[in-house]
Amino acid sequence: MCRHLARIGPPASLAAVLLEPAHSLLHQSYAPADMRGGGTVNADGFGAGWYPDPVSGPASDPVPGAVSGPAGPTRYRSAQPIWSDASFAALAASVRTGAVLAAVRSATTGMPVVGTAAAPFAEGRWLFSHNGVVRGWPGSVAGLAARLPVTDLLTLDAPTDSAVLWALVRHRLRAGEEPGAVLAETVAEVAVAAPGSRLNLLLTDGSTIWGTAWDHALSVRVADGEAIVASEPTDEGPGWQPVPEGHLVIAAPDRVSYSAITPVAAAGPSAVGAPAASVPGPDPNPTDPRQTDPRRTDPRPTDPRAADPATRPHDPGQDLPEPRGAHR
Numbered sequence: 001m002c003r004h005l006a007r008i009g010p011p012a013s014l015a016a017v018l019l020e021p022a023h024s025l026l027h028q029s030y031a032p033a034d035m036r037g038g039g040t041v042n043a044d045g046f047g048a049g050w051y052p053d054p055v056s057g058p059a060s061d062p063v064p065g066a067v068s069g070p071a072g073p074t075r076y077r078s079a080q081p082i083w084s085d086a087s088f089a090a091l092a093a094s095v096r097t098g099a100v101l102a103a104v105r106s107a108t109t110g111m112p113v114v115g116t117a118a119a120p121f122a123e124g125r126w127l128f129s130h131n132g133v134v135r136g137w138p139g140s141v142a143g144l145a146a147r148l149p150v151t152d153l154l155t156l157d158a159p160t161d162s163a164v165l166w167a168l169v170r171h172r173l174r175a176g177e178e179p180g181a182v183l184a185e186t187v188a189e190v191a192v193a194a195p196g197s198r199l200n201l202l203l204t205d206g207s208t209i210w211g212t213a214w215d216h217a218l219s220v221r222v223a224d225g226e227a228i229v230a231s232e233p234t235d236e237g238p239g240w241q242p243v244p245e246g247h248l249v250i251a252a253p254d255r256v257s258y259s260a261i262t263p264v265a266a267a268g269p270s271a272v273g274a275p276a277a278s279v280p281g282p283d284p285n286p287t288d289p290r291q292t293d294p295r296r297t298d299p300r301p302t303d304p305r306a307a308d309p310a311t312r313p314h315d316p317g318q319d320l321p322e323p324r325g326a327h328r
Contacts, residue, residue, distance in 0.1 A: 187212045222255065
């Protein structure tokens, strides 16, 4: 499984968001706390996408190794482990942004390890990431993919399950559909077509974050004008809350809400239930979700989606850096 994070808040350097926290995305790349059977490290590439600082505007000089759309975010993607890319470390220290989505990748067995397979995927103002696996790939989702234009299938970033999930989501975003419904219904349809899939999705337009927790953990913190949705809390600070299993989360710097996702067949009724919660900010007396979230300790063996864990092994001989903080 991969690890990913989206953040919207006051402008900060990419390094402050992705590299420096005690359990940053960098730390999660080689010492993740909750991989759920999908390998032990995230060494198969990484990526980051960020939006221009509204104060300083777009950089006057192009960012080496980064690609940006005509009016959208800038991306940096690599097939290297994030810890081995000195160019990104230097870039991250100098780039400031108020909105970012980034991921470190652990590739599913049989899928290519190339930079274009790393999230985030992008089009226009959108950034997208998938943490998980589609079971029975590719046949299980062939019927869903058949609804896409042939040119979309011929121009996938990479021949991977994540790239097809992005194509399914993107096709509906292009039609102007509501982003939360798009994510929830995509997860619901894939869950029926490919039982046992892990479908944690993240999507942002630079002002709102949409995410799904489906057979894997996701946490959110909204405080002090900042919203972060991440595979794992990036620090020991207060305010982190687990996203309920099987739910859509919508987060912005001043609010967070949750809605249940109901599996449906393709072209069925809406998969988004009534909002389960909507709050202006974090619990005033928060507890550590890693102590209270039963998903961290209970594998729920009776849940058929938990019966088939991802199996991709990683080379234990990887030359990993010394951890920056205690592995939790």
